[in-house]
Amino acid sequence: MKKLTLLFLFISTSIFAQTEYKVLQSETLQDSRQIKIQLPRNYNNNTEKSYPVFIVLDGDYLFEPVAGNVDYYSYWEDMPESIVVGVNEVGKRRKDTEYDKETFLPTKQGAEFFEFIGLELLPLIDKNYRTAKFAIIVGHDLTASFMNYYLLKEDPLFKGYINLSPDYAPNLKERVADALNASESKTWYYLATSTDDVESLNESNKQMNELLKTIDNEKFYYYFDNFEEATHYSLVGRGIPKAIESIFSIYRPINQKEYEDQVLTTKGTYYEYLVDKYETVSELYGLDIQVRINDFIYIADAIEISKEWDQYKDLGKLANDEHPNKMLGSYFLARYYEETGNAKKAMKEYQNAFALEEASYLTKDMMLKRIEQIKQDFGY
Template sequence: MPFIAFSQPEYKTVESKILRQKRDIKIQLPRNYNSNSEKTYPVIYVLDGDYLFEPVAGNVDYFSYWEDMPEAIVVGINQIGAREGDTSYDQSNYFPVDGGADFFEFLGMELMPLIDEQYRTARFSIAIGHDITANFINYYLFKENPLFKGYINLSPDYAPEMHDRIFNALEFSEQKLWYYTATGSQDIEKLHSDITTFNNQMKELSNELVHYYYNDFKGQNHYNLVGKAIPSALEKMFAIYRPITQYDYQQLIDDEETTEYFQYLEDKYEQIEELYELEINVRTNDILAISNAIIAKEKWDQLKDLAKLAEDEHPNKMIGNYLMGVYYEKEGKPKRALKEYQAAYTKEKVAFLNQDYIIQKMDQIKADFGE
């Protein structure tokens, strides 16, 4: 029975010159981090790590296990007894001051470089906070080059003028950003009202580089909304990354304007690389989903292109030869189809494609064409 590795959090103490104190952090690495020595990973920084780390890390592990998001490194920062000082801002200009200014620099100038130095990190990073720490992560949005690509605000307790500052930063951003905020119908009344007002302002956002998401969870209060918001935020931020679902497939088939199914698949993976700065092989299930669309719409030239892609991406699996065999069958070239199926027979199975199925395909050609 194969051994399944479950990642255990690492507990570390960081000696900070900026904070002039030690700060405890937790780190969860992806399950297969040690076995994938060349792979880099997005990083999710969790403020209030003393209580937010576990729900975030658990959701990241679950979503990445099912490939609904990339594997990621999760870093939690313990702020017990320090969060008020860590998030303090000036009462005249509402920017970080004193302990808040120190913590701002600690995260950006000490902790993030340390994580980048010690672990294999991709350039895609996300910050998560709750109420006053949610407000705080937005200060990184105002830098000329924002430190984070994604901002998950859980019932944020926004400082004065923060609405306009966030809106302007997002509206005039020249890079792709993801911004999520959540409240609940039973949230603290002042926060719920303020977040609702903020969301109404964000409806005017016109910058196509920015992906903005909002949830107002019915029946959820200031604390239990977190359990719903974290998976919702991750699902939304990594929507393009997930495998093609049955819903996606049906939308694709029903869309009369979409006829270039192979291009749809290529575009999806180009976006994954561009948005998340990750290079991944095209999933075999996605190839099969697109092949079903191509066959249903009888776009045989696209099937040939898809077969070549499958062979390039997965040369040891039978899917490339199988699809090329189907292509030659449809083109009325049984000898070439039979040759492809024979090549497929010697390779690794994929989903329903196995040796028995390939034998059936070869027997059918012999019966139909006398080959």
């Protein structure tokens, strides 16, 4: 019975995202703070992998919906696996977001909390966990406004900002717009309100949307939602997944819509489209990820439809580099040789593919049939 219990516990930490609860003693705040940390599935097994970080203000109620969506979307590879850190602010959020009534910049505990996030919490996470250089911050009304102060720094700590019905401090909208307009670093900015939001916040955020739409900066990625019939609180549940989908739209695997709208209509080769997609992911998010089998299959389908057989040669070499144990690369090269008239080399590549692991619809039975077909067609 003990062995079964131990096995169950081991499996659960491997399959599910892991949440840690910590109490941090802050020198800046002269106070302790409760922190929640969700690590990605199999974090302990992927020792060479680094992960983006989500800092979630109002972690007492925002952490779970953010962590749940991050775990769900990363499970389906629609976003990279990420570390989610929630900062509980029960009874402290008003002082944490305090600003001066003349300068409208953080003051007193607001200034201390600002430094706590940047000088204590983020460095602590970077020191103790494998983090990538891509951090996102999330907040709701007061904390959503507060987190925008990081945009005013010369070298902002965060690349992504998920603003859920922010209650902007005076002059902050204009300051943020000016900073984003002049920014030389890539910034993702999501803003959400709703028709049943607090009326003053809905109007303020629609005004902010009009302001941000005028920004002409190729490094600024902006997304806005005004949800129908959502309240100030229910918009949170709709805004978080929309923000994730928007910020990581380029990261997602190729789907049928991207295939039809972009892959098939690309001005370059299909192979170049695939390479460019992953180079863009690396450039935007600072993440070097393995080319997905799903994406290889979509590119191969495009080659089959267009009969651009020469593109199979480069695709096969890339597949062999990315998935050396899978039959993808050998199959693509076999198709190249088969369609360009080199039956002998095609049969050899099909034989090589047969000895490797199956991938998607590519099976050992399929390789055997291909080999037999070549033998019949060419008299081997």
